[in-house]
Amino acid sequence: MRLKDKVSLVTGASRGIGRAIATTFAREGSDVAVNYYQNKAKAEEVANEILAMGRRAVTIQADVMDKERVGEMVGEVIKEFGKIDVLVNNAGIVWKPSKLLETSEEEWDRVLGVNLLGTYHCIQASAPHMIERGYGKIINISSLAGIGTTFLEQAAYGPSKAAVINLTKRLAYELGKYNINVNAIAPGLVRTEILSSGMSEAEVERSFQEVAKLAALGRVGEPQDVANAALFLASDESSFITGQVLVVDGGRFNFLSHSV
Numbered sequence: 048m049r050l051k052d053k054v055s056l057v058t059g060a061s062r063g064i065g066r067a068i069a070t071t072f073a074r075e076g077s078d079v080a081v082n083y084y085q086n087k088a089k090a091e092e093v094a095n096e097i098l099a100m101g102r103r104a105v106t107i108q109a110d111v112m113d114k115e116r117v118g119e120m121v122g123e124v125i126k127e128f129g130k131i132d133v134l135v136n137n138a139g140i141v142w143k144p145s146k147l148l149e150t151s152e153e154e155w156d157r158v159l160g161v162n163l164l165g166t167y168h169c170i171q172a173s174a175p176h177m178i179e180r181g182y183g184k185i186i187n188i189s190s191l192a193g194i195g196t197t198f199l200e201q202a203a204y205g206p207s208k209a210a211v212i213n214l215t216k217r218l219a220y221e222l223g224k225y226n227i228n229v230n231a232i233a234p235g236l237v238r239t240e241i242l243s244s245g246m247s248e249a250e251v252e253r254s255f256q257e258v259a260k261l262a263a264l265g266r267v268g269e270p271q272d273v274a275n276a277a278l279f280l281a282s283d284e285s286s287f288i289t290g291q292v293l294v295v296d297g298g299r300f301n302f303l304s305h306s307v
Protein backbone atom coordinates (compact mmCIF):
# COMPACT_ATOMS: atom_id res chain seq x y z
CA MET A 48 0.00 0.00 0.00
CA ARG A 49 2.65 2.46 -1.06
CA LEU A 50 0.07 4.85 -2.50
CA LYS A 51 -2.55 4.57 0.20
CA ASP A 52 -5.18 7.34 -0.04
CA LYS A 53 -3.47 8.96 -3.01
CA VAL A 54 -5.19 10.14 -6.19
CA SER A 55 -3.48 9.59 -9.53
CA LEU A 56 -4.25 10.81 -13.02
CA VAL A 57 -2.75 8.56 -15.69
CA THR A 58 -3.00 9.69 -19.31
CA GLY A 59 -3.36 7.09 -22.05
CA ALA A 60 -4.42 4.51 -19.49
CA SER A 61 -6.77 2.46 -21.68
CA ARG A 62 -4.04 0.02 -22.74
CA GLY A 63 -0.35 -0.82 -22.76
CA ILE A 64 1.98 0.86 -20.29
CA GLY A 65 -0.65 3.33 -19.04
CA ARG A 66 -3.02 0.53 -18.19
CA ALA A 67 -0.33 -1.31 -16.21
CA ILE A 68 0.53 1.90 -14.33
CA ALA A 69 -3.13 2.61 -13.50
CA THR A 70 -3.83 -0.88 -12.16
CA THR A 71 -0.50 -1.07 -10.29
CA PHE A 72 -1.18 2.25 -8.57
CA ALA A 73 -4.68 1.07 -7.62
CA ARG A 74 -3.27 -2.16 -6.20
CA GLU A 75 -1.02 0.02 -4.01
CA GLY A 76 -3.97 2.04 -2.66
CA SER A 77 -4.47 4.90 -5.11
CA ASP A 78 -7.73 6.06 -6.62
CA VAL A 79 -7.18 6.54 -10.33
CA ALA A 80 -8.49 8.76 -13.11
CA VAL A 81 -8.13 6.76 -16.32
CA ASN A 82 -7.65 9.07 -19.28
CA TYR A 83 -8.16 7.77 -22.79
CA TYR A 84 -8.43 9.17 -26.29
CA GLN A 85 -10.53 6.85 -28.50
CA ASN A 86 -10.86 3.58 -26.67
CA LYS A 87 -13.77 4.09 -24.25
CA ALA A 88 -14.54 0.39 -23.83
CA LYS A 89 -10.92 -0.46 -22.94
CA ALA A 90 -10.74 2.46 -20.51
CA GLU A 91 -13.91 1.24 -18.81
CA GLU A 92 -12.37 -2.23 -18.50
CA VAL A 93 -9.42 -0.67 -16.66
CA ALA A 94 -11.72 1.35 -14.41
CA ASN A 95 -13.75 -1.76 -13.59
CA GLU A 96 -10.58 -3.63 -12.69
CA ILE A 97 -9.69 -0.81 -10.31
CA LEU A 98 -13.17 -0.65 -8.79
CA ALA A 99 -12.96 -4.40 -8.17
CA MET A 100 -9.87 -3.73 -6.04
CA GLY A 101 -11.98 -1.46 -3.83
CA ARG A 102 -10.50 1.80 -5.14
CA ARG A 103 -12.34 4.64 -6.83
CA ALA A 104 -11.93 5.12 -10.58
CA VAL A 105 -13.26 7.38 -13.32
CA THR A 106 -12.67 7.32 -17.05
CA ILE A 107 -12.11 10.66 -18.76
CA GLN A 108 -11.90 11.16 -22.51
CA ALA A 109 -9.45 13.85 -23.56
CA ASP A 110 -7.00 14.44 -26.36
CA VAL A 111 -3.98 15.69 -24.40
CA MET A 112 -3.09 17.90 -27.35
CA ASP A 113 -6.28 19.89 -26.68
CA LYS A 114 -5.34 22.38 -23.97
CA GLU A 115 -8.90 23.38 -23.14
CA ARG A 116 -10.04 19.78 -22.78
CA VAL A 117 -7.03 18.95 -20.58
CA GLY A 118 -8.01 21.84 -18.30
CA GLU A 119 -11.52 20.41 -18.05
CA MET A 120 -10.13 16.91 -17.37
CA VAL A 121 -7.99 18.11 -14.47
CA GLY A 122 -11.00 20.01 -13.11
CA GLU A 123 -13.12 16.85 -13.35
CA VAL A 124 -10.55 14.79 -11.42
CA ILE A 125 -10.31 17.36 -8.64
CA LYS A 126 -14.11 17.65 -8.49
CA GLU A 127 -14.49 13.85 -8.29
CA PHE A 128 -11.62 13.00 -5.91
CA GLY A 129 -10.78 16.33 -4.25
CA LYS A 130 -7.11 16.36 -5.28
CA ILE A 131 -4.38 15.05 -7.58
CA ASP A 132 -1.26 13.66 -5.89
CA VAL A 133 0.31 11.92 -8.88
CA LEU A 134 0.23 12.84 -12.56
CA VAL A 135 1.61 10.33 -15.05
CA ASN A 136 2.08 11.74 -18.54
CA ASN A 137 2.00 8.49 -20.44
CA ALA A 138 -0.16 9.22 -23.52
CA GLY A 139 2.05 9.01 -26.57
CA ILE A 140 2.10 8.04 -30.22
CA VAL A 141 4.41 6.98 -33.01
CA TRP A 142 3.55 7.70 -36.64
CA LYS A 143 3.34 5.31 -39.56
CA PRO A 144 6.93 4.80 -40.76
CA SER A 145 8.23 7.32 -43.29
CA LYS A 146 11.68 8.08 -44.73
CA LEU A 147 13.59 10.38 -42.40
CA LEU A 148 13.87 13.18 -44.97
CA GLU A 149 10.26 12.88 -46.05
CA THR A 150 8.58 13.41 -42.70
CA SER A 151 5.39 15.39 -43.19
CA GLU A 152 4.34 18.53 -41.34
CA GLU A 153 1.31 16.57 -40.18
CA GLU A 154 3.55 13.99 -38.52
CA TRP A 155 5.69 16.63 -36.78
CA ASP A 156 2.60 18.49 -35.57
CA ARG A 157 0.80 15.46 -34.25
CA VAL A 158 3.76 13.57 -32.71
CA LEU A 159 5.13 16.64 -30.99
CA GLY A 160 1.58 17.73 -30.23
CA VAL A 161 0.66 14.58 -28.31
CA ASN A 162 4.03 13.57 -26.85
CA LEU A 163 5.46 16.95 -25.91
CA LEU A 164 2.67 19.53 -25.90
CA GLY A 165 0.26 17.01 -24.36
CA THR A 166 2.71 16.44 -21.50
CA TYR A 167 3.08 20.18 -21.06
CA HIS A 168 -0.69 20.77 -21.07
CA CYS A 169 -1.28 18.21 -18.32
CA ILE A 170 1.49 19.67 -16.16
CA GLN A 171 0.33 23.22 -16.82
CA ALA A 172 -3.20 22.32 -15.72
CA SER A 173 -2.23 20.21 -12.66
CA ALA A 174 0.81 21.98 -11.21
CA PRO A 175 -1.01 25.03 -9.77
CA HIS A 176 -3.14 22.64 -7.71
CA MET A 177 -0.03 20.73 -6.57
CA ILE A 178 1.73 23.99 -5.71
CA GLU A 179 -1.23 25.06 -3.61
CA ARG A 180 -1.15 21.76 -1.71
CA GLY A 181 2.64 21.66 -1.40
CA TYR A 182 2.74 18.10 -2.71
CA GLY A 183 2.96 16.39 -6.05
CA LYS A 184 4.63 13.69 -8.11
CA ILE A 185 4.89 14.16 -11.86
CA ILE A 186 6.15 11.27 -13.96
CA ASN A 187 6.75 11.78 -17.67
CA ILE A 188 7.06 8.74 -19.89
CA SER A 189 9.86 9.53 -22.32
CA SER A 190 11.74 6.85 -24.27
CA LEU A 191 15.17 5.46 -24.94
CA ALA A 192 14.68 7.19 -28.30
CA GLY A 193 14.86 10.50 -26.43
CA ILE A 194 18.27 9.65 -24.98
CA GLY A 195 20.00 8.17 -28.01
CA THR A 196 18.42 8.96 -31.34
CA THR A 197 14.99 8.46 -32.75
CA PHE A 198 14.35 5.06 -34.27
CA LEU A 199 13.89 3.74 -37.75
CA GLU A 200 11.62 5.89 -39.96
CA GLN A 201 10.36 8.02 -37.04
CA ALA A 202 11.98 11.46 -37.35
CA ALA A 203 9.63 13.24 -34.95
CA TYR A 204 9.34 10.65 -32.18
CA GLY A 205 12.86 10.85 -30.71
CA PRO A 206 12.94 14.66 -30.65
CA SER A 207 9.54 14.73 -28.93
CA LYS A 208 10.83 12.39 -26.22
CA ALA A 209 14.15 14.22 -25.86
CA ALA A 210 12.21 17.42 -25.30
CA VAL A 211 10.15 15.71 -22.59
CA ILE A 212 13.41 14.94 -20.74
CA ASN A 213 14.56 18.54 -21.03
CA LEU A 214 11.18 19.77 -19.74
CA THR A 215 11.34 17.27 -16.88
CA LYS A 216 14.67 18.64 -15.66
CA ARG A 217 13.65 22.28 -15.84
CA LEU A 218 10.32 21.67 -14.13
CA ALA A 219 12.02 19.66 -11.40
CA TYR A 220 14.20 22.69 -10.76
CA GLU A 221 11.28 25.12 -10.76
CA LEU A 222 8.79 23.03 -8.78
CA GLY A 223 11.12 21.49 -6.19
CA LYS A 224 10.50 24.29 -3.72
CA TYR A 225 6.83 23.30 -3.64
CA ASN A 226 7.66 19.69 -2.74
CA ILE A 227 6.82 18.49 -6.23
CA ASN A 228 9.04 15.78 -7.72
CA VAL A 229 9.30 15.65 -11.49
CA ASN A 230 10.97 12.64 -13.05
CA ALA A 231 10.98 10.81 -16.35
CA ILE A 232 11.09 7.16 -17.32
CA ALA A 233 12.82 6.13 -20.54
CA PRO A 234 11.61 2.67 -21.51
CA GLY A 235 13.31 0.58 -24.16
CA LEU A 236 11.04 -1.49 -26.38
CA VAL A 237 7.99 -2.70 -24.48
CA ARG A 238 5.48 -5.24 -25.68
CA THR A 239 2.37 -3.09 -26.41
CA GLU A 240 0.29 -2.16 -29.45
CA ILE A 241 2.24 1.04 -30.13
CA LEU A 242 4.15 -0.36 -33.10
CA SER A 243 1.01 -1.72 -34.74
CA SER A 244 0.32 1.53 -36.59
CA GLY A 245 1.98 0.96 -39.94
CA MET A 246 3.71 -2.36 -39.20
CA SER A 247 2.33 -5.82 -39.80
CA GLU A 248 2.08 -8.28 -36.92
CA ALA A 249 5.00 -10.28 -38.34
CA GLU A 250 7.18 -7.15 -38.62
CA VAL A 251 6.35 -6.15 -35.05
CA GLU A 252 7.23 -9.62 -33.80
CA ARG A 253 10.51 -9.53 -35.76
CA SER A 254 11.36 -6.19 -34.12
CA PHE A 255 10.68 -7.61 -30.68
CA GLN A 256 12.98 -10.55 -31.39
CA GLU A 257 15.77 -8.35 -32.80
CA VAL A 258 15.65 -5.91 -29.92
CA ALA A 259 15.55 -8.66 -27.32
CA LYS A 260 18.96 -9.75 -28.58
CA LEU A 261 20.32 -6.22 -28.07
CA ALA A 262 19.43 -6.10 -24.37
CA ALA A 263 21.77 -7.44 -21.69
CA LEU A 264 18.80 -9.23 -20.15
CA GLY A 265 17.87 -10.82 -23.47
CA ARG A 266 14.26 -9.72 -23.63
CA VAL A 267 12.03 -6.75 -24.44
CA GLY A 268 10.07 -5.06 -21.69
CA GLU A 269 6.59 -5.79 -20.43
CA PRO A 270 4.24 -2.95 -19.40
CA GLN A 271 4.58 -4.11 -15.79
CA ASP A 272 8.35 -3.40 -15.90
CA VAL A 273 7.59 0.27 -16.55
CA ALA A 274 4.70 0.32 -14.06
CA ASN A 275 7.06 -0.91 -11.31
CA ALA A 276 9.44 1.98 -12.00
CA ALA A 277 6.52 4.44 -12.06
CA LEU A 278 5.32 3.09 -8.72
CA PHE A 279 8.71 3.81 -7.16
CA LEU A 280 8.69 7.37 -8.53
CA ALA A 281 5.10 7.93 -7.38
CA SER A 282 5.77 6.68 -3.86
CA ASP A 283 7.41 8.57 -1.04
CA GLU A 284 10.31 6.11 -1.22
CA SER A 285 11.65 8.36 -3.98
CA SER A 286 10.97 11.67 -2.19
CA PHE A 287 14.62 12.85 -2.55
CA ILE A 288 14.78 12.03 -6.26
CA THR A 289 13.84 14.66 -8.81
CA GLY A 290 14.88 15.76 -12.31
CA GLN A 291 16.04 12.24 -13.14
CA VAL A 292 15.52 9.89 -16.04
CA LEU A 293 15.05 6.29 -15.02
CA VAL A 294 16.00 4.03 -17.93
CA VAL A 295 13.97 0.81 -18.05
CA ASP A 296 15.40 -1.09 -21.00
CA GLY A 297 16.87 -4.41 -19.89
CA GLY A 298 20.39 -3.06 -20.54
CA ARG A 299 20.61 -1.76 -24.11
CA PHE A 300 23.91 -0.55 -25.48
CA ASN A 301 22.98 0.58 -28.98
CA PHE A 302 21.39 3.97 -28.28
CA LEU A 303 22.70 5.71 -31.40
CA SER A 304 21.90 3.14 -34.00
CA HIS A 305 18.95 1.31 -32.57
CA SER A 306 16.41 0.18 -35.10
CA VAL A 307 13.54 0.10 -32.63
Ligand SMILES: NC(=O)c1ccc[n+]([C@@H]2O[C@H](COP(=O)([O-])OP(=O)(O)OC[C@H]3O[C@@H](n4cnc5c(N)ncnc54)[C@H](OP(=O)(O)O)[C@@H]3O)[C@@H](O)[C@H]2O)c1
Nearest residue numbers: 059061063064083084085086110111138139236237239241
Ligand atom coordinates in the same frame (compact mmCIF):
# COMPACT_ATOMS: atom_id res chain seq x y z
N1 LIG B 1 5.90 0.46 -26.09
C1 LIG B 1 7.14 0.89 -26.18
O1 LIG B 1 8.04 0.17 -26.71
C2 LIG B 1 7.54 2.22 -25.63
C3 LIG B 1 8.90 2.50 -25.48
C4 LIG B 1 9.29 3.73 -24.98
C5 LIG B 1 8.34 4.66 -24.62
N2 LIG B 1 7.02 4.38 -24.79
C6 LIG B 1 6.05 5.41 -24.40
O2 LIG B 1 5.16 4.88 -23.44
C7 LIG B 1 3.89 5.52 -23.54
C8 LIG B 1 2.80 4.46 -23.66
O3 LIG B 1 3.05 3.68 -24.81
P1 LIG B 1 2.36 2.29 -25.10
O4 LIG B 1 3.37 1.45 -25.76
O5 LIG B 1 1.64 1.79 -23.92
O6 LIG B 1 1.33 2.76 -26.25
P2 LIG B 1 -0.09 2.18 -26.73
O7 LIG B 1 -0.26 0.77 -26.34
O8 LIG B 1 -0.18 2.56 -28.16
O9 LIG B 1 -1.11 3.06 -25.87
C9 LIG B 1 -1.15 4.46 -26.08
C10 LIG B 1 -2.12 5.08 -25.09
O10 LIG B 1 -2.09 6.51 -25.30
C11 LIG B 1 -3.42 6.94 -25.55
N3 LIG B 1 -3.40 8.10 -26.43
C12 LIG B 1 -2.95 8.16 -27.72
N4 LIG B 1 -3.11 9.41 -28.19
C13 LIG B 1 -3.65 10.12 -27.19
C14 LIG B 1 -4.07 11.47 -27.08
N5 LIG B 1 -3.94 12.33 -28.08
N6 LIG B 1 -4.61 11.88 -25.89
C15 LIG B 1 -4.76 11.02 -24.87
N7 LIG B 1 -4.39 9.73 -24.92
C16 LIG B 1 -3.84 9.31 -26.07
C17 LIG B 1 -4.16 5.77 -26.11
O11 LIG B 1 -5.56 5.95 -25.88
P3 LIG B 1 -6.71 5.19 -26.76
O12 LIG B 1 -6.45 3.73 -26.60
O13 LIG B 1 -7.98 5.62 -26.12
O14 LIG B 1 -6.57 5.65 -28.15
C18 LIG B 1 -3.54 4.63 -25.30
O15 LIG B 1 -4.16 4.56 -24.04
C19 LIG B 1 3.99 6.43 -24.76
O16 LIG B 1 4.30 7.74 -24.34
C20 LIG B 1 5.15 5.86 -25.54
O17 LIG B 1 5.78 6.79 -26.38
C21 LIG B 1 6.60 3.17 -25.28
